[in-house]
Amino acid sequence: MNGAPGKPTGSHNLQTDDQGRLRHFLSTEGLSRETLLGILDTAEGFAAVGERAVKNVPLLRGKTIINLFFEPSTRTRTTFELAAKRLSADVLNVTVATSSTKKGESLLDTLHTLEAMYCDMFVVRHADSGAAHFIASNVAPHISVINGGDGRHAHPTQAMLDMFTIRHHKGSIEGLCTAIVGDVEHSRVARSQIHALKALGASEIRVVGPRTLIPIGIEDLGVKVFHDLREGIRDTDVIMMLRLQRERMRGGLLPSMQEYFHFYGLTEKKLAVAQPDAIVLHPGPLNRGVEIDSEVADGSRSVILQQVSFGIAIRMAVMSITLGSHPKAQRQHADADADAD
Numbered sequence: 001m002n003g004a005p006g007k008p009t010g011s012h013n014l015q016t017d018d019q020g021r022l023r024h025f026l027s028t029e030g031l032s033r034e035t036l037l038g039i040l041d042t043a044e045g046f047a048a049v050g051e052r053a054v055k056n057v058p059l060l061r062g063k064t065i066i067n068l069f070f071e072p073s074t075r076t077r078t079t080f081e082l083a084a085k086r087l088s089a090d091v092l093n094v095t096v097a098t099s100s101t102k103k104g105e106s107l108l109d110t111l112h113t114l115e116a117m118y119c120d121m122f123v124v125r126h127a128d129s130g131a132a133h134f135i136a137s138n139v140a141p142h143i144s145v146i147n148g149g150d151g152r153h154a155h156p157t158q159a160m161l162d163m164f165t166i167r168h169h170k171g172s173i174e175g176l177c178t179a180i181v182g183d184v185e186h187s188r189v190a191r192s193q194i195h196a197l198k199a200l201g202a203s204e205i206r207v208v209g210p211r212t213l214i215p216i217g218i219e220d221l222g223v224k225v226f227h228d229l230r231e232g233i234r235d236t237d238v239i240m241m242l243r244l245q246r247e248r249m250r251g252g253l254l255p256s257m258q259e260y261f262h263f264y265g266l267t268e269k270k271l272a273v274a275q276p277d278a279i280v281l282h283p284g285p286l287n288r289g290v291e292i293d294s295e296v297a298d299g300s301r302s303v304i305l306q307q308v309s310f311g312i313a314i315r316m317a318v319m320s321i322t323l324g325s326h327p328k329a330q331r332q333h334a335d336a337d338a339d340a341d
Contacts, residue, residue: 014136024136024145025318027154028195036199040164042317043310049086050312059320060087063120067093068135069148070126075284075308076148076158080123083315092119107131108138115140120323122146129153129188144322146315152188158283159192161314163200165307166238169279174201177275179226179233181208182242182264182291185215189283190242194221208232209264229264234273241266241282241292257290267293271301279303 015024015031022035049055065084069077077093084091094114114122121144124132129151136145149155166173178197184190184207197205198221207214208226219225226232233239244260266280280296282304288294297304 014133021324022318022322024132024147025156025322026132026136026145026147028156028159028192028199029154030195031199033199033201036160036163036196039160039314039317039321040167042321043160043164043313046086046313046316047310049316050309055086056088057086058088060084060089060323063087063089063323064118065089065091065121065123065319066114066117066119067091067123067148068114068125069093069095070124070131071149073125073148075311076125076155079308079311080146080148080157080315083312083319086312087316087320089120089319092117107135111135111139115143119143121319123148125149127151146318146322149188152186152191154192155188155283156192156196157311157315157318158189159196160318161307161311162189162193162240162281162283163196164310164314165281165303166279168306168310169303170237172201173197175203176237177204177206177235178202178238178240179206179208179236180223180240180242181229181232181266183213183244184209184218184242185213186245187242190240193240194223198222206232206236210260229266230270230273233266233270233278236274237278239266239271239274239278239280241280243282243285243287243291261290265289265291265293266296268295268299271296277301281307284308 015022015026017023028036049057067077067080081091081093120142122135122139123146124135125148126132130153131150132145132147139145147154147156149158163173166176170176180190180193190207194205205223206226207218207223208229211227214225214227271278271280278301280302282292282297284304286292286297286304288297296302
């Protein structure tokens, strides 16, 4: 490639080293159940750090992490920054608006310039599918890359914080019936969720939405497709709502926001057909009155704010694992620091 990303290929081979250890985290696709459980288990050791008086652990002291964001973000960028700082790493935030790519510098030249600053990790968010894979394929051997979202392709840390949230409330993901509702066509989160749910043993995965927002051939991933919301969420244990990504749409996909809410907006009345203890997730930002009613978003079955909190622990886990800290060592450090409080 001439300094530009393209279609991602061979992500699972690129992500792990010869011993199967996670070197980059680019996608949930192709990763084993054991690898994903390792991330979740490691995050358990970090989940309570934010409640302590001293929130830092020294695992990545002396490491430099660069948040390289070519797309706007609030939750993802800030939780990655908080996660890195709680691991005692040095953090540099680089956005496209302030980088030399605006002056014509190629992506590869930007990377090599940043590598010269002796960094250890790039967290990348980019509008093009395959950008994180392209960067991981071209960085120096000692640098790890985490995908903070690339085009419509993947958002693996969001999927893992969703898995962590589900496991926290349900005890396990095995055997659960889950529904992913909304704009699946444009959602990188949905694709990452599907691969993670499959690897972690969900019994049934459903995607629900209008025909114009369901990708052709998605059944090949082992999911069931529904175009009626009530039927799609009936008897489900977990409902994962998606926002309408109007910035990625090219007209004609939806008649109106009001009509979309009428048919696919989650309300308490529609939620009644799910299991009584079903939980509702949403990756944010919320479009209240479009894909979800405020009564549901703020209700007792919503775990949306917990997703944000758990995102810090998941990103701490992924950062520490990919930079070479063994999960057991992480737990020992976290436990030792907690005991010292």
